[in-house]
Amino acid sequence: MILDPCRKYLIVLVVCGFGFAAAASAEAQGVLVPDEPTPVLSPQDVRIGMKGYGLTVFQGTRIEPFNVEVISVVPNSSPKHSVIWIRCDDPRMVESGPVQGMSGSPIFLWGEGEAHELGQGGKLIGAFAFGFSNSQQCLVGVQPIGYMRESATRIKDADADQAAGARGSTNSVIELLKGLEHLSVDGGSSSAVNRVRLEMIRQRMQRAIGQTTVTGTSRRATSGNGLVSGPRDGVQARPLLLPMSLSSPRAAQVFGPLLEPMGILAVAPQASPIAGEPPHGIDVESTALEPGSVLAVPLAYGDLDLSAAGTVTDVLPSGAVLGFGHPMFGLGDSAVPMATGYVHFIVPLRSISFKLGGSLLTQGTLVRDESAAVAGIAEKRYTTAPVDVTVNMLGQDTRQYQYHVVNNPMLGAMLTAIVTYNSIEAVHAMPLENTARVRAELRFTGGRVIELDSLEAGGSSVGLVMGILPIVGVMVQNPYESLEIESVKVTVDIEDGNRMGTILGGRLDRAEVAPGETVAVNLEIQHYAGPTELRRIELLVPDDLDEGDYPLTVSGSNSYTMLKLMSSPQLMVTENIDDLTRFLQEMYSYRSDAIYITLQLPEQGLAVGRTEMPKLPSSQRAILQSPTRTDVMPYPRLVDKVFDSDAVINGEVSFTLSVRKP
DSSP states (O other): OOOOTTOOOSOOEEEOTTSSEEESOOSSOSBOOOSSOOOBOOGGGOOTTOEEEEEEESSBTOEEEEEEEEEEEEEEEETTEEEEEEEOOOHHHHHHOSEETOTTOEEEEOOTTOOOOTTSSOEEEEEEEEEOTTOSSOEEEEEEHHHHHHHHTTOOOTTSOOHHHHSOOHHHHHHHHHHHHHHHHHHOOSOHHHHHHHHHHHHHHHHHTTOSSOOOOOGGGBOSSSOBOOSSSSSSOEEOOEEEEOSSHHHHHHHHHHHGGGTEEEEOOSSOOOOOOOSTTOOTTTOOBOTTSEEEEEEEEESSOEEEEEEEEEEOTTSOEEESSSOSSOOEEEEEEEEEEEEEEEEOOSSOEEEEEEEEEEEEEEEEEOSSOEEEESSOOOOEEEEEEEEEETTSOOEEEEEEEEOOTTTHHHHHHHHHHHHHTSSSOOOSSEEEEEEEEEEETTTEEEEEEEEEESOOHHHHHTTTHHHHHHHHTOSSOOOOEEEEEEEEEEEESOOEEEEEEEEESOSEEOTTOEEEEEEEEEETTSOEEEEEEEEEOOTTOOSEEEEEEEEOHHHHHHHHHHTOGGGGOOSSHHHHHHHHHHHTOSOSSEEEEEEEEEEEEEEETTEEEOSOOHHHHHHHTOTTOSSEEEEEEEEEEEEEOSSEEEOEEEEEEEEOOO
8 A cells, every 4th residue: 555654653652761762552553562571582492392383474464373393503603693493394384485574473482391382372582584495394594582682772862873874885886786787788678878887887986995896795695694695506594585576577587686685585476566455354554563463664655565574573662673583784773664564475486485465554664774683663764755757658648657765775776766667667568669768867965966868779678777776876875975865857758669870881081181170071870770871970170289190980979988988087086976976977968869079189188186187288297297196197188079860879980080281
């Protein structure tokens, strides 16, 4: 259903010991808060063969028990950290094995002499958290509850500075850019100019943090509990992912590899997750967060519902909600919504099963995200950004969509791309033969704005959002300053017919010119499934140019972008967030529906930082190029001119131009 950010929580608030607000009673509230802590059993007191039960939602919102038996306790699996392993012999669990979405399901064990009444009694040992894929039995790793409760002790007051912990890292955005590059090449989902931009942006970000190569690993590389989470080969245990429904198999295929390092499993239920009423029979208002209930994380809402989901493990008398038994991002301080939720059904797979469900009502914020657990409180501490998408496609009425995406540095860019992708393909996919223009206004806190106007020919919906995703990702995970998305406005105009033009060749009117004269190039441009165009373009040769032979290139924006940036290292210099904003705007200012002619001059200018000094006396050049200066870079001069085109231009042609004085 549509989540109303202005809706009042169904909670009576009081000031509690941790300094945050919590529920005062347990009746008809969004969070059921106990008067006393749930009794627990430490790993030291757990013995092999002990039996008990777990609590989770198999369908709807009803919490149901399932049988468990302890098979091992692994002490010090990581420093001062133990893991309990259980076998689940409930018929439902035997069929499904470990289920992604059950992360956080509380596990209780009965003591000696205690009645074995399923769902009753026992002591809490921790959360259903880790599993093996392709296992012939339902074997589950349990995160001890003591480590999870420690997370709640680190919840800060509302006025505490959480910016540093919630920002993410530049390493993570480099991984995102590398993932996009891989997708662009292997998936063929992006234009050549976008691939050039991705490479240049990644190089810039690596320089910003002093890297020449990327050696960092994603959160999925280690589970945070000492268990290595390698490939899905059924050999290594790993934290269970949090399922999130996307609109189509193609969306899951594209965005799944990018979401998985963030702990999210992209699934495709063959139905668009458009916001609406939950399944029949679910009482939305009375569903609460309690041990065993669905713990949903609404990441985007409005005309579409994107929610990841796990399970609540424990609720403390302070009102803190604990869940998952493993990290989501693992960055410490967090600020994402927590909500009640429901389950359509469990999808049993031979590899590893998952729950298919959605969110109901937002009840507060997950404010801690650690290796052992996530912890939430009944306060609104997260922010969202509006994303408005307008789609004009031939044969359809203009469609307008409105969303809110959670301002999370790890996911903000991805969520913006996903809702834009879903908007484009909400009715049907783009025509096979198409030309599309994407215009976007991306606003960030601090009054920073980047505008995008890009034309793509013969592209895909994924390719169209490729221009947006890197900009947002780099801005919100920059190494200089903490930024959030303020708003995103995207307009996509899609027409039938591929307006691609390829430069086949060309010739110079004259191979030799004098300084101050005009050089003319006659181009041959092959239009896609159309005629060959003859186009004449001209460039004025500088009147102070020395005699010599000079490279002359005529190309589309992909080659020109590479040439411009490789010959202008000062454009790659970013020392603060303003420099980075200008760099990104520069990267996306080169139009694909244009022809560029460039004359490369050997004369080198000097750049101090981003300031160009093209004509300096030799004495001043010598002073500036002192070995003690690290901010001075030589660069070749370029003489260039741009010509409008009705087509998206690819290809290039190069010449040698001789300049001779008369």
